[in-house]
């Protein structure tokens with residue numbers, strides 16, 4: 001019988017895309033996916049190292065899953081992703097039942113690693129023969145015989161690997177660039193995912209065509225700095241333009257761009273190519289030039305403000321979202337006030353707001369974490385309250401306007417409605433029935449901070465673009 005693999009994913013959308021790629025790759029080696037961990041021969045958690053909270057969740061979950069191993073001899077338990085790359089020593093100490101650890105550049109070698117581990121069938125075998133270049137492991141960890149492959153490979157782009165997408169999924173995620181060269185002082189990504197490497201443009205276009213052939217109506221390009229994409233003369237704006245021409249593709253969007261890499265050409269293709277959704281995530285992080293400089297973000301508040309104005313002037317009805325960190329080392333009350341005022345002024349449709357927490361390996365982690373946690377929490381609560389008010393106001397501004405909703409399925413409520421996303425990536429519900437992948441048009445009659453409620457304008461079938 002084919003061995004069964006169970007995967008759980010934590011963190012950003014790139015990890016979810018990696019999970020689909022891992023499933024496609026091990027699937028080509030004979031593994032079948034199971035959604036029931038008790039039936040699995042291999043359990044793999046694809047993890048995130050961006051925030052401490054996510055790490056604690058993963059360790060708790062691994063500890064739970066380790067109990068299944070006792071009841072199912074031969075089952076192997078592994079960890080992949082950024083946390084595997086970054087905290088393998090600590091995790092293997094805390095979860096001694098862990099059998100293997102693979103970093104983000106080691107997935108191509110995963111089937112071979114699993115073969116070694118599973119054919120050994122015993123934890124007394126020296127799995128380290130498969131791959132182990134962890135210079136930080138202690139003699140005690142080496143004695144635990146955990147197979148480890150965390151080698152960063154600057155040439156690995158997985159361009160030729162197939163992704164196993166969820167059947168019937170309306171949206172497909174395509175990673176177009178891996179790694180990051182920016183080295184913001186708070187961020188661990190360049191250390192755990194390595195340097196930037198773009199996929200060849202032909203490989204990206206092939207993946208877009210494959211996603212549409214699998215039934216996706218919308219494709220989202222992914223990258224830690226997605227708009228740093230370049231393959232020879234083809235930059236990110238041209239890549240978008242070429243991908244948008246894929247027959248059957250209704251919408252194309254991308255995340256997450258870096259503000260310093262947003263070019264006039266990118267803004268222009270967002271205006272000129274209807275398939276490219278009018279939605280842009282622009283992570284500002286702080287409204288203080290002093291803090292931005294310490295974060296090494298590569299722009300000033302004035303430059304960011306100009307960029308927002310240019311995008312809003314050029315791309316009709318564009319939705320803007322952002323990221324903000326409060327309580328960064330050295331953030332004064334005045335710095336924080338500047339951030340609050342900038343959010344008030346720029347009125348983003350959505351914002352992802354966080355308290356700073358130090359990540360080892362980063363430069364900021366070597367500085368004094370000067371803002372007390374209670375003060376960080378106070379600052380965070382205030383910007384959350386502000387942003388909730390702004391998001392609700394911006395959504396209410398859609399009342400009376402007609403929107404196109406790409407249907408993802410029945411709405412949980414109200415009954416008799418379908419739910420999906422507008423081009424601006426706002427969740428919307430529309431009365432009536434329509435198949436996933438259909439675009440329906442409705443007039444917005446009410447709005448909350450998170451959802452538009454629309455009344456159908458026309459029979460859904462009339463706008464069916466799914467085929």
Ligand code: SF4
Nearest residue numbers: 180182183184187189
């Ligand atoms: S741009 Fe900065 S925040 Fe984004 S992934 Fe790179 S280092 Fe991290």
